Amino acid sequence: MVALSMCVSPAAAHPHVWVAAASELIFAADGLITGVRHAWTFDDMFSTYALQGIVTRKKGIYSREELAPLAKTNMESLKEFGFFTFARIDNRKQKFAEPIDYYLEYKDAALVLHFTLPFKTPFRVKQLALEIFDPTYFVDFSLQKKEPIRLVNAPATCTIAVQRPSDGTAVAQKLNEDTFLNGENANYGAMFANKISVDCP
Template structure:
């Protein structure tokens, strides 16, 4: 997610303004601690993904200064609604930082019906819930990732318990996969070209380091 303003700008232009110029700058600039709850129906279908992101103090302060229209050093309901709309519009083309795959095939997700913003104890909090576009059965291997593909925003699941699944069916196992950064860089060195650093938005750099929730159901798929 890029820093944003109440003046709407095209997402591509917004990204271009923050393109990374050199390998030394290829690191996140915004940080959020996250929680993901995967909700499963009694029939074993994924009903929805519930997201909570709590942003770092510096970015949260920037949002406060930008959206505090009446300069009272807090965000009222109308100002929070404007934050929600801006975030919703800004990350829509990135599928709201959600990447779901079923047996290595991409799973389309519906846009969230409602994205809520809150400002609590000096931190911006974003909450939303989304559903698979088509029925998604837990069969074989299904993995869930939440990350910014341009690596500008780091979505961090501090504890494995922050990636949870409700009503895990019998015969299915849950694992949280955390790539080793050094190994990830070594394995993807050939893709870290000058073209990436000139246009990080055109890559999936965030996937290299993303923590993922992996569900494996034996004898299915």
């Protein structure tokens, strides 16, 4: 099974995997924010590579059950990297519980990973800052063009703002692999973070 951290070629330039992300911020009926629900669409090259060796009942069609072992492998891999999801509520860093409701689907010749990250403790939000990025820039995250971020059951007073990063691929490809293995560049990808802010007065 191929995980995000396993398809690196030492001679290749960063990034190695491209993801188009769409996310939902989930609120409970009492107004507390409870978690983040992601849907990540992988590029066709990674999708093709990851699907190698998976046995299916019908060629070219992958069921959720057939993709379940690959989904599990990827979730275990992502845990090491904090699921590339970083949240601060009222300027305090927040921790997530174990992911739930995760699965892979094969759609339009691409793999889509769905999963929910519950907050360890639900919060009443005044200001939420959410960032989606890979610090090592192994994975390039962009937000889907249409409705990339949604608020689900949020109080009517909540507003959302999205800041898309500039494309760092061209710059990164001029750097060699050693640049990213150097501790000084361990957070290179932060320059290209997708930043979401939610205000609930």
